[in-house]
Amino acid sequence: MTGNMDEMDLNERVSLIESMIAEGRRTTESWGWMFVLWGVAYYVAIAWSLWGHGAAAWPVTMIAASVLTGILAGRKTRSRPATTVGRAIGSVWMGVGISMFVVFMALGISGRLTDTGLYVAVAAAMLGTANLASSMILRWKVQLGCAVVWLATAVAACFVSGAQAMIVFVIAIFLCQIVFGFYGTAREAGQRKMRGAAHA
Amino acid sequence: MPELPELNPVIHGKLRLALLSLLSGVEEAEFTWLRARTGSTDGNLGAQLLKLEEAGYVAVEKRFVQRKPQTLYRMTEAGRVALTEYVQALKQLLGAAIESA
Numbered sequence: 001m002t003g004n005m006d007e008m009d010l011n012e013r014v015s016l017i018e019s020m021i022a023e024g025r026r027t028t029e030s031w032g033w034m035f036v037l038w039g040v041a042y043y044v045a046i047a048w049s050l051w052g053h054g055a056a057a058w059p060v061t062m063i064a065a066s067v068l069t070g071i072l073a074g075r076k077t078r079s080r081p082a083t084t085v086g087r088a089i090g091s092v093w094m095g096v097g098i099s100m101f102v103v104f105m106a107l108g109i110s111g112r113l114t115d116t117g118l119y120v121a122v123a124a125a126m127l128g129t130a131n132l133a134s135s136m137i138l139r140w141k142v143q144l145g146c147a148v149v150w151l152a153t154a155v156a157a158c159f160v161s162g163a164q165a166m167i168v169f170v171i172a173i174f175l176c177q178i179v180f181g182f183y184g185t186a187r188e189a190g191q192r193k194m195r196g197a198a199h200a
Numbered sequence: 201m202p203e204l205p206e207l208n209p210v211i212h213g214k215l216r217l218a219l220l221s222l223l224s225g226v227e228e229a230e231f232t233w234l235r236a237r238t239g240s241t242d243g244n245l246g247a248q249l250l251k252l253e254e255a256g257y258v259a260v261e262k263r264f265v266q267r268k269p270q271t272l273y274r275m276t277e278a279g280r281v282a283l284t285e286y287v288q289a290l291k292q293l294l295g296a297a298i299e300s301a
Contacts, residue, residue: 007297010290016214017221017287023237024225074266081229 024083030076032184034069039177041065046170055108062101089134096130116162120169124154131176142183146176204296205289208282210255215240215248220257220275220283228261228274249273257282 041061048057100123107113128150135143153172157165211217218238223229235245252258257279261272275283 007294010294010297013214013217014287014290014294016218017283017290020218020221020237021225024222024229081226081233083226087227 024081030188032181032186032188034073035177035181035184037069037072037181038065039173039181042173042177043170046166058108059105066097066101085137088137092130092133092137096126100126117157117160117165120157120165121154124150124157124169124172127176128154142180146180149176205292207289207293208286210251210257211282211286213248213251215244216252217286219245219248219252219273220279223258223273223275224280224283226274228272231271231273234273252279255279255282 041064045058045061048061051057103122104113104119107119113119128147131143131147131150135141135147149172153168156168160168211220215238219234222234222237231245231249234240234249235242238245240248249258249260253260255278257276258273259276261274263270263272
């Protein structure tokens with residue numbers, strides 16, 4: 001069967017294999033909206049707790065954000081292929097999210113969640129860890145920048161007053177959740193557009 | 201002169217080759233995703249996937265997600281070996297073609 005195959009046909013098959021493997025590996029995850037959603041959730045929880053309902057604000061907002069994320073993610077990823085990279089990144093965020101929830105819930109119930117600086121330092125360090133791991137998996141410098149911002153926030157929170165730590169936290173949320181989330185969404189839209197043009 | 205390798209006829213079909221290559225880059229993929237990536241029709245895609253399944257190169261799983269049926273395909277170890285051998289055979293043939301030119 002190989003006798004009548006010419007070089008062009010063989011090259012065509014090599015190109016087909018390369019392009020299909022690249023197509024399969026190309027990231028199809030749509031996650032920018034998730035950063036924005038969680039950024040808004042943090043702002044809602046902060047505003048709510050400042051209003052004077054500290055005990056309920058964070059757990060209720062975080063549970064609501066988790067449920068919303070689950071529903072929206074289920075809809076968005078229904079027809080997308082499962083990739084090892086996607087599972088690795090999902091695991092990192094899921095692990096950090098569950099750890100944060102458990103630790104802060106325990107601190108809240110025990111009544112030890114009174115030091116704002118310490119709370120911001122721990123939360124920022126955990127978010128920095130997730131961003132750092134994710135940026136290493138994806139080899140993505142922009143997300144590495146977010147990790148640096150979160151870790152700098154964690155360090156700063158150890159040395160400033162509680163009110164100042166909260167201001168630094170709010171700024172970090174804006175940069176690493178809202179701005180980064182919108183940047184991710186715009187990037188995904190650009191990739192989809194380019195892919196559409198390439199197939200036209 | 202060394203004997204030239206034969207290309208695996210199951211993989212050699214363009215759509216089947218495209219499908220195996222696509223599946224080699226993901227853990228599992230849904231029928232609709234494969235259809236969108238290959239631009240194939242439902243009937244042709246189903247027939248080619250069945251041939252790959254019969255050869256033991258892909259495994260199929262049917263399930264319901266949010267009450268909607270979902271058919272998932274993933275490459276088996278035999279499929280991965282077959283694709284690797286096919287690529288190696290292609291390389292040998294290309295090398296021979298370049299040498300003879």
